[in-house]
Amino acid sequence: MNDILIDGKAVKMFTLKNKNGMSADITNFGAKIVRLFAPDRNGNFDDVVLGFDTLEEVIEKEEYYGAVCGRFANRIKDGKFSIDGKEYSLAVNNGTNALHGGVDAFNTKVWDVISVSEEKLELELFSADGEEGYPGNMTIKVTYILGDDNEIDIHYEATTDKPTVIGLTNHSYFNLKGAGNGTIKDHVLQINADFYTVLDESFALTGEIRPVAGTAFDFREPTVIGERIDDEAFVPGWGMDNNWCLRKEQAGVCAKAGSVYDPVSGRKLEVCTTQPGMQIYTGNWIENQIGKQGKTYDRQDAICLETQGFPNSPNVPFFPTAVLRPGQKYDEWCGYKFTVE
Secondary structure, three states: OOOEEEOOEEEOEEEEEOOOOOEEEEEOEOOEEEEEEEEOOOOOEEEOEOOOOOHHHHHHOOOOOOOEEOOEOOEEHHHEEEEOOEEEEOOOOEOOEEEOOOOOOHHHOEOEEEEEOOOEEEEEEEEOOOHHHOOOOEEEEEEEEEOOOOEEEEEEEEEEOOOEEOEOEEOOOEOOOOOOOOOOOOOEEEEOEEEEEEEOOOOOEEEEEEEOOOOOOOOOOOEEHHHOOOOOOOEOOOEOEEEEEEOOOOOOOOEEEEEEEOOOOOEEEEEEEOOOEEEEEOOOOOOOEEOHHHOEEOOOOOEEEEEEOOOOHHHOOOOOOOEEOOOOOEEEEEEEEEEEO
């Protein structure tokens, strides 16, 4: 592929590999995972993330496939929050809310490449004070590591020179049968969460937390997604776009968030994270989109398992804090591990 220049920076693709034949193609445009090849129960490899064949398409088409979202992933209600009594107004790009950092957010930036090896890629980004309305000059580092245990780990780090908010996630769209190979309604989902967060009419969090017991949100036991995805508790005919409060012994520990399993291929994806929440999104807004190898992506053809801080947490004092202050370091992990059954 020929390099593409954006604001004088070259957009490049990098390939990580492990000894088992697993590989990940990652671009410094949006720090996106573009391809991720994992074996099935017969040892055959498929690309299990939605995306596009060329860098040009990655830049021009669906902006969140595989991206690092920030400064704040998910929604901040009405695009406003306050720190120390000072109110900040953000770029509003999702109805009345700010979503995934704004209009020209981390997923649209060309990240600097700090180091690259066969198993590790380190990317860095500088975000200026006032960008998309967020305070503070911030330096962000994201490291991808592909281990020989077939786990791709993502390490997020950030510092700031003013009090600000931050919440990063990776927005990969998984289909364990392979990208473009049909619905994920036959996948089996398990989430280690006893509670979920409640949405208002704008899809921002109200601050209310409810138990999953006796509701469609109860995925504590492995459950076929198709049995729940069109429940009235979600958006019938569209799918899930909700945050679960992960069961954790203590903050800062990388705990199992859950898993998704495809009985057709035998692929299982286990997720662990240091973060307090996980957003499950089932590709509700994808519609008849041409992706890799000319295959068509449609609604409910992918599942995102976005480990993150709670959405709208800058406006809910009792949620895990999203505030980062000078002298502090944002330091979070997410791991996606592939096995077969």
